Amino acid sequence: MFEIARRLTLAEQAEILSACRHVIQQAPLFTKTMPPTGAAFRYQCTSAGRYGWISDRTGFRYVGQHPVTQHPFPPLPPIIHQLATDIASQYDLALRPETALINWYAADGKLGLHQDKTEVSRAPVISISVGDDCVFIMGGMKRTDKKQDMILQSGDVLIMGAEDRLRFHGVKKIISGTAPPELNLKQPGRLNITVRQVYR
Numbered sequence: 001m002f003e004i005a006r007r008l009t010l011a012e013q014a015e016i017l018s019a020c021r022h023v024i025q026q027a028p029l030f031t032k033t034m035p036p037t038g039a040a041f042r043y044q045c046t047s048a049g050r051y052g053w054i055s056d057r058t059g060f061r062y063v064g065q066h067p068v069t070q071h072p073f074p075p076l077p078p079i080i081h082q083l084a085t086d087i088a089s090q091y092d093l094a095l096r097p098e099t100a101l102i103n104w105y106a107a108d109g110k111l112g113l114h115q116d117k118t119e120v121s122r123a124p125v126i127s128i129s130v131g132d133d134c135v136f137i138m139g140g141m142k143r144t145d146k147k148q149d150m151i152l153q154s155g156d157v158l159i160m161g162a163e164d165r166l167r168f169h170g171v172k173k174i175i176s177g178t179a180p181p182e183l184n185l186k187q188p189g190r191l192n193i194t195v196r197q198v199y200r
């Protein structure tokens, strides 16, 4: 299934934002580059948990150390861990969160169509959005399959699991100025956190 599994309250969103800020203080956002060209991605990223996802000229992979600080990634914030396992169990799916990829999209940020398949595990991916809305593209199992645009808003928690775990997807556009003012974002943009099990 892929669907919006929950809409978080503003208080929950603020708590998640604060947990991510704490992670970012220890494991700063960085810009990855795309294999094989070395072109820069249009968003910044860091991770929390046992592993972090990186990409460079040699490929995509999970690593145990932040590529800039060379330290282990900070622990997965308990609020994010709990939310992800609650959502998975709501759908009777097992998920042992091993990493949270934290993406930050500025106003011109985007992420091309891709499948999440660096993970060996096929446990569901739980995706939490905070900040500006975005136009999210959901495709099928093949890159060329029909795609649909959907708006992801601040507080939306999307699940991609079971037969939909490997659907192509991407972020087409950030809709600037749509973040809830109560969140007091220090700069405009969108935060997305995907919680994943990496290994079986």
Ligand SMILES: O=C(O)CCC(=O)C(=O)O
Residues within 6 Å of the ligand: 101, 103, 111, 116, 127, 136, 152, 169, 170, 171, 192, 194
């Ligand atoms: O930002 C999003 O909503 C999606 C993030 C994503 O697909 C990824 O990090 O692989």
